[in-house]
Amino acid sequence: MNKTNNIMENNKSELVKEVDIVFMARKIRILGIAILLGIVLIYGFGLTVLGNYVNQELAAFNLISFIICAVLCIPSVFIKKMLMKDLNGKNFMNKYFNAHIIPFAMCDLGGLFCIATNLFVNSNIIYASAGFLLAAAMIILNFPRSDDYNRVKSL
Numbered sequence: 227m228n229k230t231n232n233i234m235e236n237n238k239s240e241l242v243k244e245v246d247i248v249f250m251a252r253k254i255r256i257l258g259i260a261i262l263l264g265i266v267l268i269y270g271f272g273l274t275v276l277g278n279y280v281n282q283e284l285a286a287f288n289l290i291s292f293i294i295c296a297v298l299c300i301p302s303v304f305i306k307k308m309l310m311k312d313l314n315g316k317n318f319m320n321k322y323f324n325a326h327i328i329p330f331a332m333c334d335l336g337g338l339f340c341i342a343t344n345l346f347v348n349s350n351i352i353y354a355s356a357g358f359l360l361a362a363a364m365i366i367l368n369f370p371r372s373d374d375y376n377r378v379k380s381l
Contacts, residue, residue, distance in 0.1 A: 243318075250319060251370040254326045261330050262365050265337045269358045272345030284348040291343035295357040298336030299364040302329035306368050322374065329368040337361025 309325035340357025344350045 254370050258369050261334050269341050280349050288344050288350040288353045291340045292353045292357050295336035295340035298332045299360050302332040302364055303367050305329055333361045333364045
């Protein structure tokens with residue numbers, strides 16, 4: 227009887243952990259959607275005030291801002307994978323949250339910098355759109371996956 231209770235207790239605690247992970251993933255997904263919505267709004271507002279104020283002396287700054295966006299956004303996927311390698315059953319909740327928030331912040335910073343520079347400082351819709359699309363794609367790639375906990379549990 228005592229062995230049966232221990233087995234049921236372990237299964238129950240495993241189920242509670244999985245439910246906690248689902249709620250954590252939903253919170254992270256909502257945060258990612260909010261960050262993505264912020265980038266969409268800034269891009270949309272930037273398009274409404276877009277003017278013909280192109281300063282040829284600052285044209286190199288447009289390219290530099292896109293390169294900074296790429297340098298921040300593209301490695302975010304690899305940083306997420308690197309942070310996910312350190313996960314185990316005991317530290318899953320804290321490190322899982324950090325493994326998503328840090329890449330989200332990197333993409334947000336890169337995307338907003340590129341959009342603000344190319345729409346508000348020196349008008350260049352091509353670089354602004356490329357920075358917007360890159361940041362949005364990387365944020366979506368950094369969303370939590372449904373099999374994250376199962377991969378960690380199998381280790």
